[in-house]
Structures are given as structure tokens and as C-alpha cells.
Amino acid sequence: MDNEKTCACAPEAAWPETTALGTPRKRHRTPEEYQDLINRLNRVEGQVRGIRGMVEKDAYCPDILFQASAVSKALDSFCKELLGQHIRTCVVDDLEAGRSETVDELVRVIQRLMK
Known part of the structure; x- marks a missing residue:
């Protein structure tokens, strides 16, 4: 396993590879x-x-709607965990x-997540 992972909240397609200060x-x-x-x-995929x-x-x-709601909550939980790590x-x-x-x-990220 590669220990260096791209930060999921800043994928290369959405953000420059480096910050304004040139840091990766x-x-x-x-x-x-x-x-x-x-x-x-x-779990979400399943x-x-x-x-x-x-x-x-x-x-x-x-029944389908209840399961879809559970998926939505599981994704919210994933996002909360990732945001906390970030x-x-x-x-x-x-x-x-x-x-x-x-x-x-960070403010932009949180605002976008709350849309």
C-alpha cells in the first residue's frame, strides 16, 4: 500500500497540484x-x-427510499470523518x-459541503 494518498478533499482535478505557496x-x-x-x-458501495x-x-x-436515506447518512458520516481528519x-x-x-x-470546503 502506498502510504502517500492524495487528499480526497482536494483532488488534483479540482485543485492545483500545489497550494499558492507551492506546497504539495x-x-x-x-x-x-x-x-x-x-x-x-x-459499506456505502454495498x-x-x-x-x-x-x-x-x-x-x-x-423500502427503497429508506435504504437510499441510509446511504445518504453513510456518505455524510464518511464526509464528517474525512473533514475531521483534514x-x-x-x-x-x-x-x-x-x-x-x-x-x-476550509470555509469554502465547508460551505460547499453544506449546499
Whole structure:
């Protein structure tokens, strides 16, 4: 497993590879952090497959809706965990290094998540 993971909240397609100060937008996740995120995504993936199966079997609409709601909550939980990791590591590191523009970036991220 490659220990250097691209920060999921700043994918290369959406953000420049480096910050305005030229620092890389990468973060080193611990194996535990990485596995926790992957486990959460695997759970969501399984739930979505279950919903697809329900649709294919013409399940009762409210039952499908309840499962879809569970997927939405699981994704929200994933986002909260990832945001928490980001704040505890990337944001703190940037602030300690004097990169105050990180606060503006964090505000933009939170605003976008709350849309």
C-alpha cells in the first residue's frame, strides 16, 4: 500500500497540484485512517448495490427510499470523518506553518459541503 494518498478533499482535478505557496496538496494517511475511510466507502458501495437489487426486484418504494436515506447518512458520516481528519492534520499543519489562507479554503470546503 502506498502510504502517500492524495487528499480526497482536494483532488488534483479540482485543485492545483500545489497550494499558492507551492506546497504539495498531498497528505500522509496512517494505515488506520486509510482503512477506516476505505471501510466506510465499501459499506456505502454495498448499500448502493443492495438498492439496485431492490429496484431490479420491484421492491416497495418506501423500502427503497429508506435504504437510499441510509446511504445518504453513510456518505455524510464518511464526509464528517474525512473533514475531521483534514482539520486535525492538514489544516493544523498549515496554520502552524503560517499559511493562513488555509482558513479561507476550509470555509469554502465547508460551505460547499453544506449546499
